[in-house]
Amino acid sequence: MTHARSSPTVSRRLVLQAGAALPLAACAARPSTDALPAAPASPSTAAPASPSSTAPASAAFSHHRFTSADGTSLSYFRKGTGPALVWVHGALSLWSDWRDVAERLSPHFTNxxxxxxxxxxxxxxxxxALEREVEDVLALMKLAGPDAALFGHSFGGVLALEVARQVAPAKLLVYEPPLPVTQPVSGPFLEEFKQTLQREGPDAALVLFNQKLLFTPPAELEAFRQSLVWSRQVGMTAGFTRELEALETLPLGLDRYRQVTTPTLVxxxxxxxxVLLAQPCRAVATTLPNARLNxxxxxxxxxxxTAPDLLAREVLAFLRG
Known part of the structure; x- marks a missing residue:
């Protein structure tokens, strides 16, 4: 994973509270270096080496393509051995933001x-439309095979839940999906965001998002604006608008997810x-009949x-359990 450099004044709290999809690469604490346990050996293959934060750069992900239901050609990156695990990243994010975690799990799963x-x-x-993105994930799940597990982060977590309503993955993991539990995700803010984007540009719109939905303190926001990560996200802000709009099409409440009986880790x-993240997580964990919250x-x-080893261990423990 290529980490963006940032000002040392960007605090750990800013990274931790980065909200609805902010992959603030390397802006805060150094990741843990504890290795995961090695995958168990099979009769025909020796156990692969335990992954760690110092995995060789030569162990590259292979690039592949597939076609979604509307004919759009899409890209995915594959690495590993074992059962299939599909990863869906969030808004204001790239696939490569998940390379570190997937790398650690590659001796155990085909990512x-x-x-x-x-x-x-x-x-x-x-x-x-939200439905097009759901179709994208469904197409990749079909390619990965009937026993594939599914992990979705943030907006990707919303997509994963919508996918699970149609086709049950082997297991489901969602990490802080922003859902309209008792109120819309964006609500009146969305129109203000769009007007700011039109009048003042993406930088001002992203500032507004941090101020009004993430409640980022002024000093931390100003430090974040000096980072290269901010520049990358400014370039993605126009596309972020349609994702905010898509979330507003979801009905209030989570009753439609009660039919998802797949073993689920939230x-x-x-x-x-x-409100944006913690409340939906607790609601998902209590609504789905076979879900638990970690x-x-x-x-x-x-x-x-901030903690790819920790997250990889959580995923591994759940999928092996």
Missing amino acids: HVLERRGRGQSGDSPRY LLGDQSTE VLGGQGHVAHV
Whole structure:
């Protein structure tokens, strides 16, 4: 994973509370270096080496393509051995933000990391809708095979839940999906965000998002704005608008997920903002009949950046259990 440099004044709290999809690469604490346990040996193969934070750069993910239901050509990255595990990243994010965690799990699972439409080498369609993104994940799940597990982060967690309503994955993991439990995700803020984007540009719109939905303290926000990560996210802000709009199409409440009987792990950082992220996590965990909630101590919305070993161990323990 290529980490962006940032000002040393960007605090750990900013990374932990980065909210609805902020992969603030390397802006805070150094990731843990505890290795995962090695995968068990099979009769025909020796156990692969235990993954660690110093995995060789030569062990690359292979790039592949597939076609979604609307004919859009999409990209995904694959690495590993064992049962299939499909990863869906969030908004304001790239597939490569999940490379560190997937790398650690590659001795245990065949990782299929989606590059969501409109990013990198994936195509796009002018007729965007939440349903198109759900179809994208369904197509990759079909390619990965009937026993594939599914992991979704943030907006990707919403997609994963919608997918599970149609086709049950072997197991489901969602990390802080922003859902309309008792109120819309964006509500009146969405129109203000769009007007700010139109009048003042993406930098001002992203500032507004941090102020009004993430409640980022002024000093931390100003420090974040000096980072290269901010520059990357400014470039993705226009596309972020359609994802905010897509979330507003979801009905209030989570009753429609009661039919998802797949064993499910809901992940929540104890530093994450309450209404946008923590409340939906608790609601998902109590609504799905076979779900449980795990709270990541000292973490926020980006444990894949701040604690990839911790997150990989959580995933491994659940999928092996």
